[in-house]
Amino acid sequence: MSATSTQAFETMRQYRNKIKSEIVKVTQDIANIQQIQDRLEVAQKALQKTDDQKKAFSNYTTSETITLRKIVNADFHSTVCTLHLKDNLICHENCELEMESASGNDHFAACSYMGCGRCLVCDCGAKSVKLIYETQTLNKVLEDMKELYDRANEQHQQYSDDANNFQSTLANLQTTANAKYEEIHKLCKELSKICSRFNFVDELNANLESMRQDAKAIRNTNLRKNAEAEIARLEKLANN
Template structure:
């Protein structure tokens, strides 16, 4: 801009026919230059300013989400720990009640083939009753329905068998004998089995809970890691449109809050993972701010 009009005494040139047109020309030229400059300023795009605000809001929003994820991760981890303790307890109960059967030895009577004949009742064969073993009567293999066996040793004075309580007509001869066999059986103790079944049901429930919580924890951790990556990208993008942005100042409060939340995580591996990501974010903020300082030093 030509400052001649301001830097000289108007009395010198205002009445000078040669100098006044020259001063007027330069004044008009300067005025047009200012008009053009103002026009250019009004036409400048506001996209960078709006983009700066949008990026800043997105970064803070993602950090808030990560902070919430850290809290949720600890809550899920607490649920896992509680479920695992219950799983251990019900597992011990299962083991305590696992022996709900008792071995017993019993003696069974059974009719088997023999080389001699005995007297049997046709109505009590299923009860494994031999009315007269090794009967002294002549072998009679006819069908029942006669009084032949009224003289058998098993019959009482009243004509009724002392073993089965039936009359002579229901008896026959057969070459069999009664033997006693020993058999081992497992007897279920119902009260103990009921406690085992209950413990087993609870054990299965807590096992499913642990699996479900671990799946939720994995999902939360993956989501948090993705948010950390998104924050890094947003910071890099913001540094491109606003190289003077002080990331340390802007992110300091949020990073300190994240550090405090990460200290609440009781699982060592989860805490290390959170602290590592926070350190990476802190380093990114320092690096970008240092780059800003180098560019404008």
Template sequence: CTKSSASFSEDVFAKEIAKPKKIFYMDNQIFCADPQIWLNDEDEYSTVKHQWDKSFKTFSNLLKIITEMNATSTEAFTTMRELRNKIKSEIVTISQTTTNIQQVQDKLEAAYKALRKTGDQKNSFANYTTTEEITIKKPIQKDTKDTLCTTHMRDGTICHENCQLEVNFESGSSHFIRCSCMGQDGKCRICGCEPSSHYHDNTEMVTETKTIEKVLEDIKAQYDMADKTHKKISNYAHQFQETFANLQDQANANYDRIFQLCTDLSKICSRFNFVNELHANIENMRMDARNIQSIDLRKNAESDIRKLETFINEKSNALYNKD
């Protein structure tokens, strides 16, 4: 083609591709037509030859300029490709992390429900003790001495209260034959035992009512089981909370890396179109966010996506503002 017959203007090329340093016009239509059309036509042959010679000269000039140009490293293109791939990889990681967050959230909610249930069960079995009143006999010291029988003292029988005989705390003798509790037959009128089974004591057995706490073992067993289950589920819930927090931190770190990678890429290629490259990825992120069942989690995910979209829009707008 020639300058006057070019398919698009220099301005359009500069806007869509890049501003050219030098423009070369070449007519290659000779390769598109059957040579028989112009080979035996003197006028047409002259026109084709003229355009061919002109194009060949242009091509020679192009080769000359190329050979005189300084070598330019293509390492930047490799770096650009690596950065772009890393950005997309981080986005894929965020999508997977979003799925993992939803799964952990589901488990966490299930754990909370189980905690409430086991907590209720635990409370329902908490009253596994009861009180019971019992009657006991208890010895107390007294100022006077009584005559007691070794056989009947346990049931609280006092054969002679406030006995005035000489004190004898030992049984087995005939000392108590003179005690007023002894009958004419030589046996105790109270307990019917021999004098040798009697002795003196300055204690008295009194009856006392006492309240004791009694454990209902069957109820306590159910309480212990509910308490064990409650603690186990509580531990699971704590682990899910930690995992949930770690996943949130991981997603935030992924976004930070994306922002940094985009910044690094724009420094190498200021005309990189982030919108075209990442539009499909962002749409996939939106679809993943719509699958989140928790309202708060969905709002957070959508907010992060909007921040990313705003960021890449600003990068792309900066491209056109330069033009």
């Protein structure tokens, strides 16, 4: 064998070894990409779930109408016991006696609701006021629902961060794999200059078949299609 032939054979061997080395590396890249894609899909599903939970628990405030008692001036007098005012008790509404603000006298003795100096309703003294009602609307926080909302919101943010990180990692892995594909393509071109009939796909058939079996084992349809596309790309690079 001439020195030229020996050198060509050695160069071809080096190219073949380099290509095989890059094949191993890109195969690992494909496995990593599949793993990250799978985790990204899980994060995206969890993100959608927590978003639905946030919407379901977002109405954690409710309005409540309460009735309050209030004393105001009126055109008539009502006898109300100051000791029983909190009990919502009016001793004599629209009492016909004149208004009397002083205490310690017998002004109300003539009231038809008074007997033996005592009120027949509350058994106490009284003064003339009118008791009315007004309503107020209060906003009330449903603490149990707010707790569920806060928890869903916290988880949603975490899954959002995870999804963003996985997408960034996936992009970096794909860029790295693309660089290896280009290197394989370049090496195949150089090898074909030395041996135009060399079929690298046949030599790597075992590697490619193993990759095909791994792709078939992927349950996710999109992930499986991505893996098959990468294998087809690898075959195309080796043939060109």
